[in-house]
Each structure stands twice: as C-alpha cells, then as structure tokens.
Amino acid sequence: MGESNQRRIIRKLDLELFIASLTPQPTPQAHLEQYTTSEAIAANMLYLATYTNGDIIGKSIIDLGCGTGRLGLGAAFLGAKNVVGVDVDRLAVKTAYENSEKTFLTENTEWINGDIASISGKFDTVLQNPPFGVQTREADRAFLLKALEVGSSVYSFHNHPEVDLKLVKLLKNQDFIQVSPSPFLEQFISKHGGYVKAVYSMCMTIPKLFSFHKKMKYDFIIDLYVIKKL
Numbered sequence: 113m114g115e116s117n118q119r120r121i122i123r124k125l126d127l128e129l130f131i132a133s134l135t136p137q138p139t140p141q142a143h144l145e146q147y148t149t150s151e152a153i154a155a156n157m158l159y160l161a162t163y164t165n166g167d168i169i170g171k172s173i174i175d176l177g178c179g180t181g182r183l184g185l186g187a188a189f190l191g192a193k194n195v196v197g198v199d200v201d202r203l204a205v206k207t208a209y210e211n212s213e214k215t216f217l218t219e220n221t222e223w224i225n226g227d228i229a230s231i232s233g234k235f236d237t238v239l240q241n242p243p244f245g246v247q248t249r250e251a252d253r254a255f256l257l258k259a260l261e262v263g264s265s266v267y268s269f270h271n272h273p274e275v276d277l278k279l280v281k282l283l284k285n286q287d288f289i290q291v292s293p294s295p296f297l298e299q300f301i302s303k304h305g306g307y308v309k310a311v312y313s314m315c316m317t318i319p320k321l322f323s324f325h326k327k328m329k330y331d332f333i334i335d336l337y338v339i340k341k342l
C-alpha cells in the first residue's frame with residue numbers, strides 16, 4: 113500500500129466510500145449470521161481505532177470472521193502494516209481476496225479459509241463483528257476468547273442488551289454515544305485477561321437478508337467494545 117496513505121488523515125466519508133466499493137457477501141447464510149457490517153458502522157469502528165486510539169497505522173491486524181474483508185481492508189486502506197482475515201465461509205474468503213485485488217491491497221493482506229479456533233500468534237489489534245449468538249447461542253464468546261488470546265487491543269461488536277427505540281431514534285442522527293459495558297461482558301472479559309476501555313452504541317441498518325426477515329430494513333443498536341489486554 114502507498115506510503116502516502118499512512119501520512120495523511122483519510123476523511124471518514126472517503127473511508128465509507130472505500131468500504132461501500134467492496135463486493136458484499138454473495139450468498140449470506142443465516143446460521144453463520146452473515147450480515148455485512150454497514151459502511152457507516154465499519155467506518156465508526158475503524159476511525160476510533162485509528163485516530164482516537166492509534167491502533168491501526170503501522171500495526172498488525174487480524175480480522176476474525178472477516179466475511180468479505182470490510183474491516184480488514186478498511187484497516188489496510190488506513191495504513192495497517194499487515195492484515196490477516198479468517199472466515200469459515202469459503203466463498204466469503206474468496207470474495208475478500210478479490211476485494212483486496214480490486215483495491216490494490218494484496219501485498220500486505222492475507223485471507224484464510226478456516227475456523228477462528230485454528231488461529232494462533234500475536235497481533236497488535238483484533239477487529240471483529242462476530243455472530244451475536246442469535247442463531248447459535250453465545251457464538252460471540254468464542255470470538256472474544258480468541259481475540260483476547262491473540263490480540264493486544266480488541267475492537268468487537270456486540271448486541272445491545274435491550275431493545276431501546278428512543279436510542280435507535282437518537283443514534284440515527286449521530287455517529288455514536290459512549291455507554292457503560294454490560295456487567296456480564298465486562299466480567300467475562302476481565303476473567304479472561306482483558307479490560308473494557310470504552311463502549312460505544314451505534315445504530316446499524318441492515319437490509320432484508322434472510323427469509324425470516326419480514327421488513328425491508330432493520331435498525332438496531334450495536335455496541336462497539338474497545339478492549340485492552342492486561
């Protein structure tokens with residue numbers, strides 16, 4: 113990737129346009145909760161990680177459950193040193209690789225078709241939007257455990273603990289607000305060697321994707337956990 117990308121601040125709108133240009137999941141599967149992170153939400157995560165916390169530029173990144181590579185490629189676009197993405201879905205990984213070709217980011221990105229359990233090593237920063245456990249109970253726990261095993265800083269999306277229509281309305285007009293962690297996740301993370309530095313609530317909109325979806329689009333609150341390894 114070009115040196116110039118590492119020196120100048122990339123506008124958030126340009127980051128969103130970059131993410132929007134990537135090919136999405138061709139055949140999303142409900143049991144793997146394969147909905148794509150919207151460009152606005154992915155850009156919120158990446159912007160906080162890059163320009164608030166200094167966790168992307170020049171860093172080694174792993175994108176757990178990378179899907180089509182949106183989070184990892186966004187990090188590479190912002191100036192990550194190298195990015196590894198892993199996903200169980202073969203077609204998603206193929207699409208992630210094609211997305212890296214299309215954006216000229218093959219040099220410092222690598223895409224692995226496999227379960228996150230197969231990943232070892234150490235990375236500066238983990239990016240993940242894990243399955244929330246809507247289809248498979250507690251699916252996000254295995255992602256958190258792996259993230260805390262391999263990463264120093266972790267950016268992880270989780271389901272907001274309650275349905276809050278007022279918050280949805282508020283967050284439709286603003287990027288995010290800082291909230292308290294869920295006591296359960298805070299305890300789980302601390303038990304496994306990390307601490308929650310901050311949590312941000314944001315409103316994610318997803319289009320009708322699966323046969324059980326009744327509406328044309330869904331707005332829901334998603335919480336970004338910023339976690340540091342102790």
Ligand SMILES: C[S@@+](CC[C@H](N)C(=O)[O-])C[C@H]1O[C@@H](n2cnc3c(N)ncnc32)[C@H](O)[C@@H]1O
Nearest residue numbers: 144146148149177178179199200201227228241
């Ligand atoms: C909510 S999607 C997010 C995809 C992508 N990171 C994004 O932000 O658009 C969750 C992804 O995790 C993958 N996944 C689920 N369980 C997995 C596992 N055990 N190992 C690796 N990937 C997994 C799914 O195939 C899916 O692509």
